[in-house]
Amino acid sequence: MTHWRERLPVPRDQFVPPVVWVDDLITGGYVSVSREDDEPAWRKLVDADEPIITQVDDGKTPPGGVGQQISSSCSAPSVVADMLDALDARPGHDVLEIGTGTGWNAALLSRRVGGSGRVVTVEVDAALATAARAALHEAGYEPLVVAADGTEGYPSGAPYDRVIATASVRAIPRAWIEQTRPGGAIVVPWGSDYCNGTLMRLDVRYDGSAVGRCGSHVEFMRVRSARRYYMEPAADEQAAADTTTTTLTVRDMRDMTVYGRGAMIIGLRVPRCYLTVEDPDDDHRRYELHDVGSGSWAAVDLVRGEHPWTVRQLGPRRLWDEVTAAHAWWTSEGRPGPEHLTLTIDTEGGHWLSLDNPGGTRWLLTP
Ligand SMILES: C[S@@+](CC[C@H](N)C(=O)[O-])C[C@H]1O[C@@H](n2cnc3c(N)ncnc32)[C@H](O)[C@@H]1O
Structure with missing residues (x-):
């Protein structure tokens, strides 16, 4: 490469x-x-x-x-390069970018499509859009820079041969598929709150559906309307949490939390559940789960020399129980990595997930 x-x-x-x-x-x-x-x-x-x-x-x-x-x-240059390669924008193409940021990627796209192509780039933050427009002009590029919510796409410039998002989503907006020409493609960082996420290239089909497979692991900020900030429960609340123990192993914990193992697929079974990892010291790792909407929280503390580990859970959802159930299901499915997962979006916007395991397991993503 x-x-x-x-x-x-x-x-x-x-x-x-x-x-x-x-x-x-x-x-x-x-x-x-x-x-x-x-x-x-x-x-x-x-x-x-x-x-x-x-x-x-x-x-x-x-x-x-x-x-x-x-x-x-x-974004990191190697990630920008990988996304552009996945997008495969060619001379003469019409391209929509969501997330102008500095304008650097819009300049790179403009180079790729050349004088016969067209780039429209949408940025939700008006001040950033203004600065990017100026930087692009200064560097000799004139894509159309629009200050708006890019989850709506940019209908008046549609259809596009390619759509690329540089902010991540949990569900692919219907507008992006509708604004892509049949036979065109969408490249987007996609994942769950639990595992953010994968570089997804979706091919848009003639019937208006779209299909793609998980690519490399990427971490992108979310589109602005979908941002959530979790709060640590106060110390007295944590102390009052239900306390149990778990006999899961270090390998199980890695399977549950590493993208290339089970985290991507497990995360898609446990909606609205943020995973955070911190190391209070060299002998202690803490995994926390947060659901901002319901105020649920769980923590498992892996302390060297201590096993089984302590689990604490708070709130209406038992997040640790949900994640361990998803892990048990993933194990029963043959422990598939993300490369075995296909996302198909039907014409109604339903997100179908399927595994290429012998059972051909298929399920609908919870909105
Ligand atoms: C990782 S940065 C983009 C980097 C950019 N492509 C570049 O070349 O510098 C993500 C950008 O997406 C923007 N963004 C977030 N939500 C958005 C939305 N709904 N519509 C358009 N832009 C959005 C953010 O303001 C941020 O500037």
Whole structure:
């Protein structure tokens, strides 16, 4: 495989804004790095094969402050290259992008489709759309940059040969399929709250349905309307949680939490359940499950030398019980990895999941 530098013929530094953000170990938030104040630090971020945080808190935290939530980023170059390869946009194609961000990907798309093609890119944040339009113009590209909610697509530019989303979804919006030409394709980061997610390439069929298989593991921010922030229950609530133990093994826990093992498929059986992992110290790993809507929470603490492990559960949903039931089902299905999963979206928008195991198991994703 060619190195990403040769696959991305538009320089990233033309699009990365002069102020970016990095993790701050001290506060646990994000602090700004300014090109003007520290060009070497800014340049190091631009040159690395890593995502760069380009906006926090929807632009409400000014440079010098401490950001709490990432609200826009410039994706890792190797991921951008893989997505463009999966999309396979060709000269003359009409392409819709959802999630303009810095505009870098829109420039790369413009290069791919050439003068005979057309790129429309939609960004929900008006300030980001304005900055991207200016950067694109400066770099010599003129795609149509629209400030709007991209989950609606952009109907007046339809149909498109290709649709690409650079923010993740839990369900593929019907509008994207309707606005893609039959025989065209959609590339989108797709997953569940539990496992976010896979690079999905969907082929749109002549009957208006779409079908695709899981690709590589990717982590993308969600589309803005689907963002959720979970809250840790207070210490007294945690102390009052129902407490049991589990005899599951380290291997079981890895199967349940690693994308390439069972996490993708198990996550699709347990809707609205966030998984978080933290290591309080070298001998302790904690998995937590959160359902923001119902206020349910569970935690399992893996402590070296202690087994069975302690499980605590709070709220109307018993999230740990749901996840272990999904794990038991996944084991009974022959422990399929994500490469065995196909997503088919019917003409009504129903998301059907099927495994290519001997039983040909098929189920409808809970909306
Ligand atoms: C990972 S960034 C995109 C990176 C971008 N493609 C680039 O080349 O820099 C995701 C972007 O999606 C935008 N976004 C989130 N929800 C959206 C929505 N519903 N419609 C359009 N854009 C959205 C975010 O504001 C953010 O800028």
